Amino acid sequence: MTTTRTTLLAALLSATAMTSAAYAADPIKIGVVTPLSGTYAGIGQQVKWGLELATKEVNAKGGIMGRPIELIYEDEEANPAVAVQKAEKLFEVSKVDFLTGTVNSGSTLAVGQVAERAKKLIATTVSFADSITGDKCSPNVFRVNAKAGQQSTALAAWLAKEKPKAKVFFLGPDYLMGRSTVAAFKEAAEKVGSVSLGEVFAPLGSKDYSQYFGQIRAAQPQVLYTSVAGNDTVRLFAQMEEFGLLKNLTLLGASGTVTSQNIGAIGKAANGFTTGVGYSTEINNPANKAFVAAFKAATKADPDLYGTDSYGLIYAYKAAVEKAKSTDTDKVRDAFRGLTWSTPQGDKTIRAGDHQAMQTMYVVQVTDGNFKITSSVSGPDAIGPDTCTRF
Amino acid sequence: MSEAAQYFQFVLAPQMLIGLVLGVAVILVALGLTIIFGLLDVINMSHGEFYALGAFVALALSTIGLPFWLLLLLVPLIMLPVGYIVERGLIQRVFHSGDRHVRTLLLTFGLGLVMEDAFRLVFGPNPHRPETPIAGGVEALGIFLPSYRLFLIIVGTAIIAAVAFVVYRTRLGAMVRAAAFDRDMAASLGVPVQHVYAGAFAFGVALAGLAGVLLAPIYSVFPTMGRDFILMAFTVVIVGGMGSITGVVVAGLLLTQIQAIVSLYISPVWSDPIVFGIMVVMLMVRPQGLFGRLGHG
Numbered sequence: 065m066t067t068t069r070t071t072l073l074a075a076l077l078s079a080t081a082m083t084s085a086a087y088a089a090d091p092i093k094i095g096v097v098t099p100l101s102g103t104y105a106g107i108g109q110q111v112k113w114g115l116e117l118a119t120k121e122v123n124a125k126g127g128i129m130g131r132p133i134e135l136i137y138e139d140e141e142a143n144p145a146v147a148v149q150k151a152e153k154l155f156e157v158s159k160v161d162f163l164t165g166t167v168n169s170g171s172t173l174a175v176g177q178v179a180e181r182a183k184k185l186i187a188t189t190v191s192f193a194d195s196i197t198g199d200k201c202s203p204n205v206f207r208v209n210a211k212a213g214q215q216s217t218a219l220a221a222w223l224a225k226e227k228p229k230a231k232v233f234f235l236g237p238d239y240l241m242g243r244s245t246v247a248a249f250k251e252a253a254e255k256v257g258s259v260s261l262g263e264v265f266a267p268l269g270s271k272d273y274s275q276y277f278g279q280i281r282a283a284q285p286q287v288l289y290t291s292v293a294g295n296d297t298v299r300l301f302a303q304m305e306e307f308g309l310l311k312n313l314t315l316l317g318a319s320g321t322v323t324s325q326n327i328g329a330i331g332k333a334a335n336g337f338t339t340g341v342g343y344s345t346e347i348n349n350p351a352n353k354a355f356v357a358a359f360k361a362a363t364k365a366d367p368d369l370y371g372t373d374s375y376g377l378i379y380a381y382k383a384a385v386e387k388a389k390s391t392d393t394d395k396v397r398d399a400f401r402g403l404t405w406s407t408p409q410g411d412k413t414i415r416a417g418d419h420q421a422m423q424t425m426y427v428v429q430v431t432d433g434n435f436k437i438t439s440s441v442s443g444p445d446a447i448g449p450d451t452c453t454r455f
Numbered sequence: 456m457s458e459a460a461q462y463f464q465f466v467l468a469p470q471m472l473i474g475l476v477l478g479v480a481v482i483l484v485a486l487g488l489t490i491i492f493g494l495l496d497v498i499n500m501s502h503g504e505f506y507a508l509g510a511f512v513a514l515a516l517s518t519i520g521l522p523f524w525l526l527l528l529l530v531p532l533i534m535l536p537v538g539y540i541v542e543r544g545l546i547q548r549v550f551h552s553g554d555r556h557v558r559t560l561l562l563t564f565g566l567g568l569v570m571e572d573a574f575r576l577v578f579g580p581n582p583h584r585p586e587t588p589i590a591g592g593v594e595a596l597g598i599f600l601p602s603y604r605l606f607l608i609i610v611g612t613a614i615i616a617a618v619a620f621v622v623y624r625t626r627l628g629a630m631v632r633a634a635a636f637d638r639d640m641a642a643s644l645g646v647p648v649q650h651v652y653a654g655a656f657a658f659g660v661a662l663a664g665l666a667g668v669l670l671a672p673i674y675s676v677f678p679t680m681g682r683d684f685i686l687m688a689f690t691v692v693i694v695g696g697m698g699s700i701t702g703v704v705v706a707g708l709l710l711t712q713i714q715a716i717v718s719l720y721i722s723p724v725w726s727d728p729i730v731f732g733i734m735v736v737m738l739m740v741r742p743q744g745l746f747g748r749l750g751h752g
Binding site: 265266270271274275277282294298299305306325326329330 | 469474583584675722
């Protein structure tokens with residue numbers, strides 16, 4: 065009986081508290097459609113952590129124009145069809161002002177169309193596909209993270225500086241992602257003067273890469289670019305070491321080629337592997353150090369690329385709304401265009417022509433089993449041409 | 456030098472040599488499979504997982520400091536009782552039922568799934584890799600081959616020869632072949648058939664484990680590694696003639712050479728479909744395979 069009464073009282077009190085808060089300032093609602101279960105749950109977790117940390121910080125300092133931020137979550141299961149339903153629900157029922165969280169590039173594109181119909185804005189903090197701010201761009205979609213093209217441009221710029229006119233051989237896994245990453249880097253590298261010697265695509269999950277080594281040896285490359293991932297990387301690098309192919313060869317790859325999951329098994333064969341990414345916990349500036357410390361204190365985990373870009377988004381939205389002095393879609397869109405705001409990765413700027421964020425890109429290299437930042441490429445140099453023609 | 460000779464030296468010969476290494480690896484895995492099939496008439500679907508078990512046992516033992524060369528002897532010896540217990544404790548229980556093929560196939564399939572998940576629980580999902588025990592390489596006539604792969608060809612050939620010798624030239628082998636040919640007649644002549652069955656299963660499993668230790672430095676160790684060679688090994692057993700040791704050797708070398716050479720001319724993605732295509736054709740025109748069954752002259 066006592067418990068019931070206490071619960072009732074607590075409920076009543078909290079209800080009063082909520083109403084009074086609402087009177088003080090209506091919250092700004094941000095919908096988060098992100099995978100909270102399934103294969104991509106790990107990414108969704110980082111998105112959630114990043115958004116929550118930034119929201120807590122912003123609300124503690126008085127919110128956006130005096131209004132607190134409220135995050136409303138929906139699980140999209142990394143499935144575009146589910147993401148569409150959940151986004152519609154958030155726009156129509158929860159009446160959110162803004163939406164983010166989509167991981168899968170297909171989900172981002174699909175939810176972008178929902179946003180156009182609902183006349184609302186969305187932003188992705190994770191999706192890599194170039195088309196989102198390229199040929200499939202939308203006036204209602206923004207991207208605050210680096211696209212795939214920025215990663216390969218950064219790596220190609222580093223290559224041009226380190227090894228001008230490098231002779232490059234390409235080895236990719238034989239499926240869509242593998243072929244498109246190789247094609248993207250090939251284009252970026254050739255643009256800065258590299259010479260492509262040849263390319264080979266091995267079946268996904270190949271046992272033995274030594275059958276391609278004759279071809280690689282005959283081409284005599286200075287650089288090998290690969291976009292294999294997971295255990296395929298372990299086998300490729302180990303077998304190359306076995307055949308003495310790593311001598312005088314620079315290994316480059318996609319950002320997912322060498323990860324914390326497989327770096328141990330690759331061992332010393334991974335030394336010198338270089339890739340381009342948008343974030344590393346090692347970025348040496350006070351903002352990043354404070355962010356990493358706060359993130360670790362809140363979650364007991366290191367922030368990754370996805371957590372950091374999601375954290376930065378809240379500050380981008382805050383800056384845009386404060387500039388527009390409104391949450392109105394058209395006014396916020398105008399405010400976003402050309403907006404510069406600061407993040408743990410340094411200042412980012414939204415390019416008005418395609419809604420893609422420009423940011424410093426980092427080139428990281430494996431040294432004794434750890435990723436070290438070797439150089440960076442400035443935002444304007446890495447972003448590439450604006451190919452969006454819709455607005 | 457003529458262009459054809461140069462092509463042979465720099466393109467074809469290295470490719471065939473690499474195919475030979477893969478061939479020896481496949482034969483090592485398929486050898487145990489064919490013995491178990493030829494003798495027990497059991498299609499061991501968990502054979503790949505026993506191959507993985509060998510690699511994981513070696514991985515665990517190497518962390519306490521045992522050298523690779525000792526593991527090469529030790530792991531098969533550990534696998535022998537494991538195989539013996541699995542045969543007596545699990546396979547014998549369903550062996551005498553009417554639909555033996557289906558039941559043993561399902562049993563070993565399930566066992567393989569359980570083992571794969573056990574590896575994941577104990578060792579985690581990420582890959583591991585032991586350092587290559589012999590570094591460096593040998594270069595002859597402009598062809599480079601890592602020393603460890605040369606070692607693999609030599610040791611693999613020795614193991615295959617030893618297995619063939621035991622099966623075809625010793626009293627033990629004669630008992631095994633007799634039990635495979637006519638179980639009741641062999642039993643009535645005093646062959647301890649029960650033990651021969653369990654022993655042959657253990658022997659096949661130990662061979663798989665040995666292959667696991669030998670191949671780990673090249674192909675790395677991870678929970679689903681058992682699936683790597685199993686399809687190829689089954690194909691080799693079917694094409695060679697189920698239960699035939701000669702068949703496994705001939706088909707193993709033939710199919711891996713076809714794979715190696717074909718991938719020079721068409722996309723390597725097609726090398727698997729071609730090999731499985733050969734298997735399908737074989738099943739249609741000569742279902743008994745290239746050579747006959749174990750014990751059936």
